[in-house]
Amino acid sequence: MKRFVLTVAVAFIAAAVQAQGTAPAQSAPASTPAAAAGPLRIGVINVERLVQESALGKEAFNRVKKINDAKKDEGDKLQKELRDLEQKLADQGSALADDKRETLQKSYQEKAIAFKRFQDDATRELDAAQKKELGELERRVFPVINQVGKEKGFTMIFNKFQAGLLYADDAVDITDEVLRVFNTTVAVPAAKPADTNAAKSGGAAKPPAPAPAPTKKP
Secondary structure (H helix, E strand, C coil), X not given: CCCCCCCHHHHHHHHHHXXXXXXXXXXXXXXXXXXXXXXXXXXXXXXXXXXXXXXXXXXXXHHHHHHHHHHXXXXXXXXXHHHHHHHHHHHHHHHCCHHHHHXXXXXXXHHHHXXXXXXXXXXXXXXXXXXXXXXXXXXXXXXXXXXXXXXXXXXXXXXXXXXXXXXXXXXXXXXXXXXXXXXXXXXXXXXCHHHHHHHHHCCCCCCCCCCCCCCCCC
């Protein structure tokens, strides 16, 4: 019986790379005169680093890992029960009465089927969780890539190591810039001063006191 192991980190990053690799390359609008007349400027992004190092990527990975760990614990328990029955059949099977041996064999077969069904269900559930998390991550990071691309004047931005790309100079790698913008503008939303004042005062924020009326001279 093969050991039940779900390799979350590899699967999560591989799925991220595949999802990003199938997306269309981001480019400046074709109607922009500068893009048509200016020199071609190409950038690349390391999607694996976006998943591993961005705040939202880490949160998404941890949620998927939590599901994986729970399924692995449950799978280990089922596998142990199956191995115990297998060992019992090997040690005592020949000494048992026919009806007891048949009952034990039937129990073993039922647990083996249940374990296989559990593995299939767990794999489907993990795949669904990965797709959901990566879809949300993709939805939130693409506007940042577009923003950085337009601000820096890039004509095209490619997924590093994908789409047939064999070499890219480090000078055109904009992963650090995308990570910085992504973590500061998306993963960490700006605090609202009004809400902060209200929380400190235990209620709604109070408007500033009116200025005192001018004193009349006698």
